[in-house]
Amino acid sequence: xxxxxxxxxxxxxxxxxxxxxxxxxxxxxxxxxxxxxxxxxxxxxxxxxxxxxxxxxxxxxxxxxxxxxxxxxxxxxxxxxxxxxxx
Numbered sequence: 001x002x003x004x005x006x007x008x009x010x011x012x013x014x015x016x017x018x019x020x021x022x023x024x025x026x027x028x029x030x031x032x033x034x035x036x037x038x039x040x041x042x043x044x045x046x047x048x049x050x051x052x053x054x055x056x057x058x059x060x061x062x063x064x065x066x067x068x069x070x071x072x073x074x075x076x077x078x079x080x081x082x083x084x085x086x087x
Contacts, residue, residue: 004058005034014054015040037062045070 003011012020023038030036042048049070052059061068 001038001040001052001062002035002060003038003055005030005036007055007058010055010058014051035060049074 008020008024011023014020015023019041023040024036027036027038040048042051045064045067048061048067052061052067052071053074061071
């Protein structure tokens with residue numbers, strides 16, 4: 001995933017402090033916008049989908065493709081529900 005700056009606290013709350021700290025410690029340097037790429041272990045795509053939705057637009061799933069597609073489908077469904085288009 002790519003994570004926006006300032007999201008560390010919510011990440012700790014969402015995936016647990018131990019998992020978040022390990023992922024943050026292994027992350028590369030932030031990009032020009034302050035976003036960092038993290039690897040988060042998950043028990044399943046379904047579980048990761050449920051967890052990562054909590055972080056909203058402060059997280060972008062890069063892989064696996066199945067999880068990225070699920071996230072995109074959920075966002076599109078929410079945009080339809082709330083009467084706006086994504087992007």
